[in-house]
Amino acid sequence: RSSSPAVGTLSAGDIAIVGYDDGADVFAFVPFVNLAAGTTIYFTDNGWDQTLNAGAGGFRGATATNGEGSEDFMKYVAPAAIPAGTIIYSNSPGFVTGAIPGATTGVFGTSLAFAAAADQVYAFQNSNVNNPMFNVGTITHLFVFDDTNAFEDATSAAQGNIPPGLTLGVTANTFPNS
Numbered sequence: 706r707s708s709s710p711a712v713g714t715l716s717a718g719d720i721a722i723v724g725y726d727d728g729a730d731v732f733a734f735v736p737f738v739n740l741a742a743g744t745t746i747y748f749t750d751n752g753w754d755q756t757l758n759a760g761a762g763g764f765r766g767a768t769a770t771n772g773e774g775s776e777d778f779m780k781y782v783a784p785a786a787i788p789a790g791t792i793i794y795s796n797s798p799g800f801v802t803g804a805i806p807g808a809t810t811g812v813f814g815t816s817l818a819f820a821a822a823a824d825q826v827y828a829f830q831n832s833n834v835n836n837p838m839f840n841v842g843t844i845t846h847l848f849v850f851d852d853t854n855a856f857e858d859a860t861s862a863a864q865g866n867i868p869p870g871l872t873l874g875v876t877a878n879t880f881p882n883s
Contacts, residue, residue: 706742707779708844709738709739709789709828709848710736710739711738711740711741711742711744711785711786711787711795711824712739712740712741712744713740713741713743713744713745713844714797714830714845715736715738715746715830715847716845716878717739717845717846717847717848717870717871717872717876718737718846718848718850718875719736719738719802719847720734720735720736720737720746720828720847721735721737721830721848721850721876722734722828722848722849722850723751723792723850724816724840724850725816725817725819725824725826725850726819727819727820727824728821729797730795730816730817730818730819731794731796731816732794732795732813732817732819732826732850732864733757733792733794733795733867734746734748734793734828734848735789735790735791735792735793736791736793737789739786739787739788739789740783740786740787740789740871741781741783741786742783742784742785742786743765743782744783744787745782745834746780746781746784746827746828746829746847747779747780747781747828747830747831747837747838748780748781748795748817748826748827748828749762749764749773749774749776749777749778749779749817749827749838750767750776750777750802750817750819750824750826750827750862751767751773751774751775751776751777751778751838751859751865752764752765752776752825752858752859752861752862752864752865752866753765753827753849753858753859753865753866753867753868754808754857754859754860754865754866755820755860755866756858759830760819762869763796763839764838764859765859765865766798766826766840766861767836767838767850769808769811769836769839770808770809770810771808771811772805772807772808772810772812772836772837772838772839773805773808773811773814773838773869774808774809774817774838775862776817776818776862777814777816777817777818778805778811778812778813778838778845779795779800779813779814779816779817780800780801780813780815781793781799781800781801781817782799782801783799784798784799784877786846789854795816795817796815796816798815799805800815801813801857802814802815805835805836805837805838806834806835806836807834807835807839808836808839809824815844820862820863822863822882823852823853823863823864823882824851824852824853824863825849825850825851825852825853825865826850826851827846827848827849827851827865827868828846828847828849828858829844829845829846829847829868830844830845830847831843831844831845834846839855840847844868845870846868846869846870846871846876847876848871848877849865849867849868849871849876849878850878851865851877851879851880851883852879852880852881852882853865853879853882854879854880854881854882855879856873856877856879869879
């Protein structure tokens with residue numbers, strides 16, 4: 706698809722999280738479309754809970770003031786056009802650190818601190834750059850990778866459910882922790 710135009714607004718399945726190392730706190734993702742320079746993708750290990758926000762769902766711990774929720778939050782901004790099929794690691798250029806705009810507390814971190822027992826990685830875009838994990842604006846969920854062998858509402862760091870727009874076994878994958 707290298708002759709396809711580069712895009713900045715993604716859809717579910719336009720990227721896949723292909724794995725993570727809980728010892729090094731590094732994950733990898735692959736775009737299946739050409740990414741335009743400046744494309745922003747958010748990543749978190751905060752679990753999704755369908756019961757939050759009057760049943761609309763949300764990331765565990767994310768509030769109007771706490772921008773990173775109960776766990777960690779990362780922001781990737783493509784530093785240049787990225788061809789489809791490129792493996793991008795969470796310690797690659799393009800990951801941005803610093804305060805989360807619109808939140809009183811929380812920062813975009815340098816890694817997601819994965820639990821050795823069980824965790825997950827969510828990828829999404831949000832039309833709102835201010836406190837983007839707090840479920841305001843238009844959130845487009847892109848992919849979730851989970852190693853708990855099941856999806857369930859997030860009541861702990863080891864849990865997370867499937868957010869709207871993702872499909873079990875296609876854009877929402879869970880594997881047994883080993």
